[in-house]
Amino acid sequence: MTKVPMTEAKVWPTSNADACIRCATCMAICPVSRVTPLFPGPKQAGPGAERFRRPGDPSVDSWIDLCIGCHLCDMVCASGVNISELNLLAKAKYLDEKGRPLRDWLLTHTYLYGWLGSLFSPVVNWLLKNSAIKWMVEVILKIDRRRQLPGYQSPTFRQWFRSHHSKGDRRIAYFYGCYVNTNEVEVGKATVEVLEANGFEVTLPAQECCGIPMLGNGDFKGARKMGLQNVPNLLKTIRSGSEIIFSSTSCGHMIRHEYNRLLGIPGSEEVAEHIFDLFEFLRNLKESGSLNTHFKELPLKAAYFAPCHLRSLNIGLPALEILRLIPGLQLENIDADCCGLGGTFGFKKEKYEISQEIGKDLKQAIDRSKPEIVLTDCEGCRLQIRHLTGLKVLHPVQVLRDALLQRTDEEMG
């Protein structure tokens, strides 16, 4: 069999651009074309431009790089056009031709040096906040200096877990993802503690970055490499009789859907059947009557924001359903479209303004609800909402943990 280059359309899902009836519903929802005229919007960028794209010809659409990859257009299109996939393929082709800056490589390969960040976290975190360094980073790497790069934590989540002895009647495996490991260890701890409080012994399967940062930057090859490493490890876990949960909706969406749909990784179907969003899993426990609901009262006013990737998982809003069981917790669902960060998109100097402009709508929606804290399942959204509002932003599992565990503290104390 001859090898076909990654970005040649025939390897990837076939285009169904012809299904487009040009109704323009997608134009009403696209967060990017709503804020900037530089991007013509999903109807034009996807099915519209598709008719002029030829595999051999050079790309004509330099604006394709502005698609943030939120999938919102796919969700509203009643004709089922795979708009964002068409965009991603065109973006990959365009960047393959144009070449990718070092900056993009750095932004998408944090898994390679994240451990270094953790190891030298005091120094690194100081450097990341230093304005001279930020200026240099902007000039040399074109990473916008107005954006605070995420700080590193030490020890990493995996290191912490090594000295943690998880106990329970049933086993559950946890795909924690890079960000939990080196930057938001607390989210990982809370996940483990909540699962244990429900009677599970938590295990950590061998894992690499899921590859979504590369995919978002049109680097199919890089993304596929990560998938090819992860799937066999996850399969081993599954075949030993354990289901897997994820706490990051972006990693989860990548593994559950893109590994198969876009990257065609062998075995990914079986993985998809056995990997669950953390709150989806908890909701299943609730349905079967085995969820630990011994919550203590938690007087708190919180706003919940459903990340784009959670929405494309199409499982509803399980975190909202579970958190609503906590007495005293006032929870408002924030009805906004997209946070605007788009993974690594919003870090790029040339895209910062667009990203902020999209985020403004979300900020206003949050301001209207006047919460004490904001909850959301995606690390990208958390970063962006902190940046936009200055509020405390947590993963919903952290609140759930507080409602569950402080109770046992009280009981013991």
Added chain:
Amino acid sequence: MHFDLIVIGMGLSGLMAAKTASESGSKVLILGKGMGALCLFSNTIDLLETLPKGMKLDEGLSQWIKDHPQHPYSKVGAKIVEEALTSFTSLFPLPYSFVSAGDGNSLLPTGAGTLRPTYLIPTTMVAGASVREQGGLIVGFKGFKDFYPDYAATLLGCRSLTLPPFRTFHEEITAAGLARSMEKESFREEIGREIRREMGNETRVGFPAVLGVRDPWGVKKGLEETIGAEVFEIPILPPSIPGMRIFNRFKEWLVQRGVTVLLGHSVSKAILRGRRCEGIRVSNPPLSSFYSADRYILSTGRFVGGGLVANEEKIYEPIFDLPVSQPRSREEWFRKSFFSNLSHPVHQAGILTDSSLRPVDDKGERVLENVWIAGSILAGHDSTNEKSREGVEIATGYMAAKCAMKK
């Protein structure tokens, strides 16, 4: 997951059904493939063209029902139609609410410069109803291709003004982009000043219906302050920003009530046993999820949303494979004269039901016991011709849920 009721289809009828069932305390799942026709065509609430100004609703409806025994309104009945409309309008408290101009239809200007009869109007459009008599300035935007003010104004006997491109956008702008700009005070002031300069003796200003998504009344008030004249919206070509407002409001309400809302994936199959539906499969490759419920409402619309599909030979319903009432052959789909004023037979095609909106075959035998049908997929009406789109959706969505949730 198991629910009391699953609503398939997220158009106006499905949303109404989900709302009605949720109010009765049921555990509801609503799923839709996309945002559907609501965000394309719906600006105002059409009920019936033959409801002239001054005619009472129940009077007009009763007459219609007498003349059209197979029409969805005849299954619902005039009283329930009114109840359903009240339930719909309760979602939109003042200031942005839906009102009728006394009894009967109002004539509202459209982006094409015509006057169109319709029943309930958003408060931001009310002042447009008298544009023919009282005149006004019709404003458009250069680079906004869905609305040509000169064209509309000439036909309506008004003056027009096309605003030059503003800083916020370049050569082209979409309805959504414009609606977003309208929500900014700075933008409103900028265009407001421009309009004020161009005002003659007009006392009102008509805009395309893009005065923001979230707070159209606030946008209208803001513009009125800078311009110093009354402002109103004119319904335009798809997509419809007023339709999005309706969609968003329903979604917000349903999520708040704990209804599970799944948008973006289609139901691939219904699992039937005998005359009962036992569950549905929803595909999101590579997965296919299973959901079950005691009862189901099908409100997937007609051809645009894929509720009905036509192949070479016939029209079919893809989820339950329900019998579809249709012309005997493709040749009979359209009348001889394509532009005939009479409805084409194909537009009357759809699912036949009994008086409780449960599907029946051509002999009138019930085919499924726990499935109800709502919205434009119902046979026996032609919403475009009758100007009954939203009315039929609201009434049958409400009625289907009432029947389905009856103990």
